[in-house]
Amino acid sequence: MKPLSRVLIGGLLILAWPSAHAVDGQKIFTQGGQNPAAMACLGCHGPDGKGIAAAGFPRLAGLPAGYLAKQLRDFREGDRRQAVMEPLAKALDDAEIDAVSHYLATLAADGAPDLRRQQIAPDATTRLALYGDWSRQIPGCVQCHGPGGSGVGEHFPPLAGQPATYLAAQLNAWRDGSRRNDPNQLMVNVAKAMTDAEVKAIAEYFAQQGSQEAKP
Ligand code: HEC
Ligand code: HEC
Secondary structure: OOHHHHHHHHHHHHHHHHHHOOOOHHHHHHHOOOOOOOOOOHHHHOOOOOOEHHHOEOOOOOOOHHHHHHHHHHHHHOOEOOOOHHHHHHOOOHHHHHHHHHHHHHOOOOOOOOHHHHOOOOOHHHHHHHHEEHHHOEEOHHHHHOHHHOOEOOOEOOOOOOOHHHHHHHHHHHHHOOEOOOHHHHHHHHHHHOOHHHHHHHHHHHHHOOOHHHOO
16 A cells, blocks of 8 residues: 555544444433533433522533533533633533534423413513513514524523523623623623613523423
């Protein structure tokens, strides 16, 4: 064999390496990553990945893989500062991040929010969620996060059914700059225009969407 073709074949083997050694996303979820600092996710995010509302641990089940992988890289790179997830994400390599994100995206999420309840906006919080407040340049949350806050595509995560404390913590993280990973500062501007009372109320509003009673 000529040296050049040997080099080419060697190159192809290196390219084929990741798929030949596919990382098991389910194993990372249930047992943790290669590095012991990457603890199993289920301990905090729940055995079904649906989160632990009482502790403020968010649901990961059924979230888009692209969004999850981005968040893990953002924690790793410091664009999203949070004491628990930062060291965990730093202990995961790229292949592990992709594998566990794809696994989580396949897990069942809770039922979609009952949209019939969304048609009327009886109070200020519902109006903010549905229509926003253009006098402060706040678009309605559902205009990006989808009907009932159920999420849209890879970039707009669901809000429905996430713990209220978690949602409020994220809005406050954008306000104080500890989370600065939103594309085009879409969330920073929204969060900074809101009052403390609105942050609390809107977090409770979306936490209640898509709860058990709204299941088909
Ligand atoms: C010791 C508890 C704990 C463990 C273990 C843990 N997490 Fe988390 N995770 C959290 C907390 C707390 C948050 C909320 C962080 C915040 O407020 O920004 C979170 C947030 C996240 C988010 C962001 C969700 C969103 O909607 O933006 C992702 C993604 C995530 N975790 C993935 C994982 C993965 C993958 C594992 C396993 C390798 C894991 N977590 C293990 C506690 C944990
Ligand atoms: C112009 C589009 C847009 C609007 C309007 C918008 N969001 Fe967002 N929101 C985003 C994007 C994009 C992200 C994901 C950022 C990232 O990649 O980390 C996000 C993320 C979030 C998160 C974090 C979710 C998680 O799982 O960590 C919360 C909470 C949130 N938005 C709340 C709201 C609320 C409440 C409103 C209405 C007051 C709102 N958003 C309006 C675009 C928008």
